[in-house]
Amino acid sequence: MIRVVLPEHLRRLAQVDGEVRLQLGGPVTQRSVLDAVEAAFPMLRGTIRDHGTQRRRSFVRFFGCGQDLSHESPDAPLPDAIAAGAEPFLVVGAMAGG
Amino acid sequence: MSEVRVLVGTRKGAFVLTSDAKRDRWDICGPHFAGWEIYHVKGSPVEPNRLYASQSSGWFGQVIQCSNDGGKTWEPVGNQFAYDGVPGTHQWYDGTQHPWEFKRVWHLEPSLTDAETVYAGVEDAALFRSADGGRTWHELPGLRAAKGHLWQPGAGGMCVHTVVEDPSDPERLFIAISAAGVFRTDDAGKTWRPVNSGLKSKYELPDPNAEVGHCVHRIAMHPSRPSVLFMQKHWDVMRSDDAGESWREVSGNLPTDFGFPIAVHAHEPETIYVVPIKSDSEHYPPEGKLRVYRSRTGGDEWEALTKGLPQRDCYVNVLRDAMAVDSLDSCGLYFGTTGGQVYASVDAGDTWAPIVRDLPAVLSVEVQTLS
Numbered sequence: 001m002i003r004v005v006l007p008e009h010l011r012r013l014a015q016v017d018g019e020v021r022l023q024l025g026g027p028v029t030q031r032s033v034l035d036a037v038e039a040a041f042p043m044l045r046g047t048i049r050d051h052g053t054q055r056r057r058s059f060v061r062f063f064g065c066g067q068d069l070s071h072e073s074p075d076a077p078l079p080d081a082i083a084a085g086a087e088p089f090l091v092v093g094a095m096a097g098g
Numbered sequence: 099m100s101e102v103r104v105l106v107g108t109r110k111g112a113f114v115l116t117s118d119a120k121r122d123r124w125d126i127c128g129p130h131f132a133g134w135e136i137y138h139v140k141g142s143p144v145e146p147n148r149l150y151a152s153q154s155s156g157w158f159g160q161v162i163q164c165s166n167d168g169g170k171t172w173e174p175v176g177n178q179f180a181y182d183g184v185p186g187t188h189q190w191y192d193g194t195q196h197p198w199e200f201k202r203v204w205h206l207e208p209s210l211t212d213a214e215t216v217y218a219g220v221e222d223a224a225l226f227r228s229a230d231g232g233r234t235w236h237e238l239p240g241l242r243a244a245k246g247h248l249w250q251p252g253a254g255g256m257c258v259h260t261v262v263e264d265p266s267d268p269e270r271l272f273i274a275i276s277a278a279g280v281f282r283t284d285d286a287g288k289t290w291r292p293v294n295s296g297l298k299s300k301y302e303l304p305d306p307n308a309e310v311g312h313c314v315h316r317i318a319m320h321p322s323r324p325s326v327l328f329m330q331k332h333w334d335v336m337r338s339d340d341a342g343e344s345w346r347e348v349s350g351n352l353p354t355d356f357g358f359p360i361a362v363h364a365h366e367p368e369t370i371y372v373v374p375i376k377s378d379s380e381h382y383p384p385e386g387k388l389r390v391y392r393s394r395t396g397g398d399e400w401e402a403l404t405k406g407l408p409q410r411d412c413y414v415n416v417l418r419d420a421m422a423v424d425s426l427d428s429c430g431l432y433f434g435t436t437g438g439q440v441y442a443s444v445d446a447g448d449t450w451a452p453i454v455r456d457l458p459a460v461l462s463v464e465v466q467t468l469s
Contacts, residue, residue: 007157007158009133009134009155009157009158010158012132013158013174043161043174044176045177046159046160046177046178047158047159047161047177048158050159051177051178051180052180057157057159058160059156059157060157060158074367079423093157093158094157096156096157
């Protein structure tokens, strides 16, 4: 079971509290995790990744196991601890204050 | 007993303000979509409890929300705005060509005849239509074929911010773009042409009379006279008596003819309202006095409306979609400011009082008169 933590604005949009838990069949990658998130919560399509290009939106970051995974390939395997559900995959609104 | 519902979009959420027909006690509900920019909220004239809202964020992009109970509950609907075919390019600030990129929905205009049909004016400038209550969106690409390669962004971006439907002709629509001008379709959006003859932009364009490129801020129409249009341009207040074929200036005795919104009285087609702003770089009222100006002659002759509005030290702006009227017998007029105040007048502008003073910066105000 994969654990995903969404930022507050997206939790409210998806009407979920706390972590999202998802069962994935195949390899655990950014793409497969986000595909599963969007399948479970279609209202999140376009809010994490661009509709057309499927690229991460500029002010969204992906963290996990104390690392910034934002710039990793979307098809690279995520750390074992995330794949095993021991650690969550964090979707984060980037710091953009002033 | 009639009721008035004021739909307010702000930088940090939407608010729904309701009152009975006396309009002296208001219930404030919100923020809805807290923390998101709400560029526009508007109700269907066919089913008034059907509302559409444009919700956007620099982090998470565009969401469209729909309500079927007058704003008590909301459901996210479709948010995919894909330009038709290869999007092409438009003119960029430096004169080069720049690819069309969707940024946000500025304006939602529900159809006058079908609650499921709604238009979305977007940045980068294009018009989309949904015929299924906002679930799917399709561009009307003929608009960008009307010299779109010559359009360029203003300081606020390049957006379709105004959509006006002709109640006497379902095939006719007007839209306005900053900074391109007014465009009209007579075949339900298949083909479009610029209707900017008479506009003059001597400080903004190398050819002051150019066919496209004018920074139109807002256009307004009274439903009983759909060939008469009023315009607040970047500078100049204008009117057309022939559905946009020609325009003439009616700024008259205004203290400044720069501004953003323009509105028409619900029952008097020649009574119009603007909020003069000092200049294109000083976006606040002249002399720190917040004044609505009213013309009862369709322009040229204007009177200042000040009772109840701050007459000193006021440096707010009133944005293009932030003024609207109700249709009660004594016409109500409403506007919101970038300082977070929403002011109402229940006597066509003679006197004013704030409904609420401390909202986030107001982006849009729409009014529904419910029976």
